[in-house]
Amino acid sequence: MPDTPTPSPTTAPPSAASQRADHLIARLQDVTEQLAAARTQEQVFVIVLQPALQALKALAGVVLLVNAAKDRLEIAAVQGYEEGAQTIWQNGPLNGNGPAGDVLRKNTPLFFEHQDDLLRAYPELAAQSGVTLPVATAVLPMFLDERPLGTLVLDFQEPYRFSDEERRFLRTLASQCAIAFGRAQLTTRLRGQLQERTSESEVARDRAEVLAALGDALQRAATPEEVAQLALPRIGPALRAQCMLMVRLDACAIRLPTLWGDTPEVIVSYMTRPGLSLRDTPVLQRVADSGQGLYLDDYHREPGTVWSFPALANGVEPIHTPDGTLEGFLVTWRPVVQHGWQEGERDLLKRAAATLGLALERAQSAAQLEAQHAALDARNRVLAAAEDWARDLTLDTDPFTLIRRAQELLYMSLPVQAAAYYEREGDRWFVRSMLGEFGNDDLRRAHDAGLPHATTGSLRVPFETGEVHYQDEYDVSIDGMPEHTSHVAATAMLPLMTVHGVRGIFGLALFDRTGWTGVGRAIIETVGRSLALALDRADQAVELTRERAALAAANEELEAFAYSVSHDLRTPVRHIMGFNDLLRKSFGTSLDPKAAQYLQVVDQAAARMNILINAMLDLSRTSRQPLLMRLVDLGALVASVQAELELEMLDRKVLWQVSPLPLISADHNLLRQVMLNLLANALKYTRTKEAGNVEVWAEEREDEWAIFVRDNGVGFDPRYADKLFGVFQRLHRQEEFEGTGVGLANVRRIVQRHGGRVWAQSTLGEGATFGFVLPKPD
Secondary structure, eight states: OOOOOOOOOOOOOOOHHHHHHHHHHHHHHHHHHHHHHOOSHHHHHHHHHHHHHHHHTOSEEEEEEEOTTSSEEEEEEEESSOTTOOOSOOOEETTSSSHHHHHHHHTOOEEEOSHHHHHHHOTTHHHHHTSOOOSEEEEEEEEETTEEEEEEEEEESSOOOOOHHHHHHHHHHHHHHHHHHHHHHHHHHHHHHHHHHHTTOHHHHHHHHHHHHHHHHHHHOSSHHHHHHHHHHHHHHHTTOSEEEEEEEETTEEOOOEEEEOOOHHHHHHHTSTTOBGGGOHHHHHHHHHOSOEEESOGGGSTTSOTTSOSOEEEEEEEEOTTOOEEEEEEEEEOOOTTOOOHHHHHHHHHHHHHHHHHHHHHHHHHHHHHHHHHHHHHHHHHHHHHHHHHHHHHOOOHHHHHHHHHHHHHHHSOOSEEEEEEEETTEEEEEEEEEOOSSHHHHHHHHHOEETTTOHHHHHHHHHOSOEEESSOOTTTTTOTTTOTTOOEEEEEEEEETTEEEEEEEEEESSOOOOOHHHHHHHHHHHHHHHHHHHHHHHHHHHHHHHHHHHHHHHHHHHHHHHHHHHHHHHHHHHHHHHHHHHHHHGGGOOHHHHHHHHHHHHHHHHHHHHHHHHHHHHHHHHSOOOEEEEEHHHHHHHHHHHHHTTOTTSOEEEEEOOOOEEEEEHHHHHHHHHHHHHHHHHTTTTSSSEEEEEEEEEOSSEEEEEEEEOSOOOOGGGGGGTTSTTOOSSOTTTSOOOSOHHHHHHHHHHHTTOEEEEEEOTTSOEEEEEEEEOOO
């Protein structure tokens, strides 16, 4: 058999959340491009504030910076507020009781989605500032090299719900603002140094221009290599260098260096050879050990150097990122000169190395941001697929359709090459659903024949433990098929647990890499739990369908039996009443008074029996006759029932309060029977009152109408409310209130057939309220 082909997952249309995330990512990309060209802090703040306000539709934005003494926050930029407008964001001490200082002390952003949130967190803020608090606010810290720079604030004039994507957008924006502000400070500093040195000497001016050129290179270039390519041609002539190298480290290994100038071939071949490490370059090793620059007036005079290198002067400065991590070296070779390395030259090389360190840090930040964007894109794709899958879980009840959907979701979300679902038959495991490849024909044939439970550890272990069995590095001996599984790098075997135990094993395999990430494990286990629940639900749905069918059949038989019995009971009851009457006539006036009383009791019992039989027949007919659905004017229907009942209540005082009632989709005759029962009950149980009070009203809900009937009668004990709608269930004695106990059962049966439900509420002696709901037509 050929290997199972990998299906192409169907691309779901982008959700609103996905479109929003894409919009925010596009905003960040625009900001990144604009910040690369910013030269001053004012430009930085305008570039950051404007897209933040537009993206979140905020009222205004404020940037507060830590002053030089590091004891106060001062307003550096405002956008959105009118000039001179008073806000809660004012110059003040850094340790003051306010959100701007708190976010810097804790290095954690604060989001206040309602004005009450800000007021609860800082109850004295409004009084201290003397102005009205904003309705919603986001306050984000800005740090550079673990040094607090200030805060970025957005204010809103309406309550605002900050989504996870918007919170990440604002944190990233604040981080970019800090980096760009630091870069602007660096540029300003470099340019300031240039101005200072201009007055000292021509040489100093040239070196300052080189440093300024490095600052420009840092802003224009995206990678350290690009910075080196732009900077080395400027540094080299200023140092009278023959050649220069920027050497990068990868742990202790040396990457391919960036070269400039007339580099001797022996140096090129040595520094670019494969497998070169730090210990192979003695001078670089010394600089790495000391953390300080090293300057040799004549490379050959130093002991322990590479003997084949030419007799040149050599200067090396370490390249550190702002956090102190050694990332590489800036190396200069030049002819030996009499005066050696001057202080200004060393300073220039040191500053150039520092600039390259900033470039490395900036490149890493950009790479992290890019990775975050990529992760966000991947997350949105997975979320969209998971949303579709979650919807399928509620719609599909076929187990293998659910399993296949789960395989497709994991296949798209993780870098797996095979996804197989196994079920056990006897002492062997068989594949019931496969997505991907077995990897070779021998492994496929072994699966076709069934894998022995006793020797297939990858399946036996999760089956026995009930837990996911991860192999970050697959053990080829675990399944007894080392010759067939050498291509497998890692596996994950997830038992699908149901109420009856392990239903099957959900298996995943990697062929081209080892290890399962924390995110990957979380996805596997989340999908596995959801799938197990869905399979349980599917099994229960099938069983419930069978039970409902059996119950419906039983109900039909019971209703048919009740109808038949009720119908057949009419004849013997009629005979009892007839012969009872014959007995009374045959005895005539000689009938003993006590015997006459006995015959009267028999008459009453037979009449009561006849009433109960008629009630049972009515209930049976209600269940059996088809529904004739149409629009019913409930107001007109209640009016007709009211008129019919009032003919029997001419000697009573009854106050009716009937509110306007809607048009309802129902069977007119059956709905009339419901209202007749409820209103008749209300009149019956209020007859002990001097004046009866009956209210009828309706409430419109989203998908249904609720109808209520309330009276001021004797009520009932609420503990027995669940018995009211049962057949022959009565809460009052027959001598108190007549009845069969079938009327309310009929009400419930009719309402349920319409897809509704009934209920009752009461306090003994204070009347009762009966209600039912009917669905609106689609």
